Amino acid sequence: MFSFRFRAIANLLTLKNGVSLSNVYQNPQSSSRMLYGSLSTTNPSPKWELLSAICLERTPIIMPPMAKIEEEMADMFQKLDTMKSLKSDHELKQDEDKKVIASLAGENQDESNTDVATRQTAQDFEDACNEELSKFKPGSKITAEDLNGDLKSTNRKLDKHLVFVVQEKKEGKKIWKLPHAQWISGETLRETAERALKEHVKTPDTSVRLLGNAPWGVHTIKYPSSIREKVGFTGAKIFFFKAQLLSACTTCSDTEHHWLGRNELTEYLDPQYLRSVQKFLIDED
Amino acid sequence: MNSLIRKMSMVITESLMSQRTICTNIRFPTFLQVSSPLLAEPMKKKKKMDPQIIKAREERKRKRIEKSIKKLEKNTKQLKPIEEIDWPISLQKQKLLRERTETISQPQQGQDILKAWRSYKYQQSLQETKMIDRISSSQLQALEQLRAISEDLYIKAIQMDDLLLPFTAAGPSSTPPIIGYDVLDGEYIDETPKWK
Numbered sequence: 001m002f003s004f005r006f007r008a009i010a011n012l013l014t015l016k017n018g019v020s021l022s023n024v025y026q027n028p029q030s031s032s033r034m035l036y037g038s039l040s041t042t043n044p045s046p047k048w049e050l051l052s053a054i055c056l057e058r059t060p061i062i063m064p065p066m067a068k069i070e071e072e073m074a075d076m077f078q079k080l081d082t083m084k085s086l087k088s089d090h091e092l093k094q095d096e097d098k099k100v101i102a103s104l105a106g107e108n109q110d111e112s113n114t115d116v117a118t119r120q121t122a123q124d125f126e127d128a129c130n131e132e133l134s135k136f137k138p139g140s141k142i143t144a145e146d147l148n149g150d151l152k153s154t155n156r157k158l159d160k161h162l163v164f165v166v167q168e169k170k171e172g173k174k175i176w177k178l179p180h181a182q183w184i185s186g187e188t189l190r191e192t193a194e195r196a197l198k199e200h201v202k203t204p205d206t207s208v209r210l211l212g213n214a215p216w217g218v219h220t221i222k223y224p225s226s227i228r229e230k231v232g233f234t235g236a237k238i239f240f241f242k243a244q245l246l247s248a249c250t251t252c253s254d255t256e257h258h259w260l261g262r263n264e265l266t267e268y269l270d271p272q273y274l275r276s277v278q279k280f281l282i283d284e285d
Numbered sequence: 286m287n288s289l290i291r292k293m294s295m296v297i298t299e300s301l302m303s304q305r306t307i308c309t310n311i312r313f314p315t316f317l318q319v320s321s322p323l324l325a326e327p328m329k330k331k332k333k334m335d336p337q338i339i340k341a342r343e344e345r346k347r348k349r350i351e352k353s354i355k356k357l358e359k360n361t362k363q364l365k366p367i368e369e370i371d372w373p374i375s376l377q378k379q380k381l382l383r384e385r386t387e388t389i390s391q392p393q394q395g396q397d398i399l400k401a402w403r404s405y406k407y408q409q410s411l412q413e414t415k416m417i418d419r420i421s422s423s424q425l426q427a428l429e430q431l432r433a434i435s436e437d438l439y440i441k442a443i444q445m446d447d448l449l450l451p452f453t454a455a456g457p458s459s460t461p462p463i464i465g466y467d468v469l470d471g472e473y474i475d476e477t478p479k480w481k
Contacts, residue, residue, distance in 0.1 A: 048434055060457045069405050072398050080395075086383040138460040158461050188441045189431070212449055214442045216420070218427035237434070239427055244454075279423035283416045 046234035052192035053180035053238050056164035058245045062141055064159040093122040151258040154249045160284055162259040166200055176268040193241035201253050207246040215239035219276035
């Protein structure tokens with residue numbers, strides 16, 4: 001039994017590379033039936049349903065924090081640069097002020113008081129500048145949505161990528177996946193992806209940039225033989241198209257959706273599906 | 286002799302003055318009194334210049350001056366080659382004044398940091414190359430499978446996307462943008478063209 005299955009798997013793999021068995025349809029008996037089925041019919045050209053999915057990403061807004069080695073390096077070069085540089089006008093003025101104070105310390109007390117009081121030293125100017133800087137409050141790197149974990153907003157994890165994921169109800173099960181649409185003859189796969197996007201995101205309000213006409217990845221789903229005869233296809237192939245979100249998206253989608261970071265993707269997507277998706281996503285720490 | 290002549294002239298003038306005579310000669314012997322105006326050459330009559338010629342002359346003068354101004358301005362517009370550019374002379378004189386006296390402390394620590402940095406950057410570049418290979422292989426795989434399914438869709442997929450290039454992306458900043466921040470106009474030089 002075991003050796004027969006082993007040979008069958010080897011034969012299947014030679015037929016097609018990149019075969020993946022979707023978890024949704026997998027159970028041990030049906031999988032063995034699938035393999036036997038393909039061997040016996042010896043179908044040379046299996047028919048695939050074409051689906052086009054869109055991977056919409058919100059790119060990072062702020063830089064990630066520096067690693068320890070990067071900080072040490074930056075420090076070192078800062079010190080080296082100041083050491084090799086020449087003094088600026090501001091620093092010359094500071095030196096002059098020091099000399100003035102040192103010389104006035106020995107002289108008449110009355111004269112020094114009025115002189116020192118009226119001179120605007122370089123230190124005064126520096127203090128005034130620092131005060132002005134402290135009054136400015138930059139935007140905080142950790143937002144409110146970060147703290148309360150609102151997965152529907154794009155205003156969280158500002159230094160990381162967020163992927164747009166929608167929920168699909170199939171046979172009573174709720175599955176999270178990238179928004180997809182079925183290919184209609186007469187349109188290119190890219191147009192199918194754009195259609196999938198329009199169904200879930202209000203495109204005139206939010207601006208989105210699709211990256212190219214070619215798909216970035218593919219995921220194969222093999223139907224069990226019972227469904228195969230009913231539908232007429234051996235399975236489905238989902239071609240992924242990548243897009244970047246250019247504007248902020250607060251209420252751009254009415255459907256059940258999440259904006260997930262890389263770690264959260266592993267929790268929400270199916271393992272096989274996730275593998276196909278992760279192949280074309282940019283690395284993150 | 287002289288006194289005799291003088292007496293004679295006085296007698297003549299007195300006698301003449303008694304008679305009714307008009308005479309420009311006043312004194313002996315010529316009885317001619319000359320004054321400075323009579324010594325000079327009489328004035329030449331000034332010819333009236335043609336106003337058009339005057340205008341033409343002035344025009345030519347103006348043009349000559351404007352040409353020379355343009356030539357000078359051209360000179361200043363031409364940028365100096367970098368080899369010729371030098372520090373402002375005032376700063377050159379102050380160089381000694383502006384030099385610092387501090388020295389490097391702990392050179393060994395600097396070497397350690399550089400070593401760690403080299404290996405860190407090398408690892409980073411390895412990972413980036415791996416990532417690029419992974420992503421491009423995923424795309425090639427997808428195109429291969431698409432080609433196996435339909436040649437027509439494959440050809441449409443490998444068309445160049447004219448809207449994508451030229452590609453610009455604003456890089457991440459160190460802090461996020463503040464919502465509702467009132468941006469003030471900075472200092473600027475007003476360059477609106479003025480028409481006469």
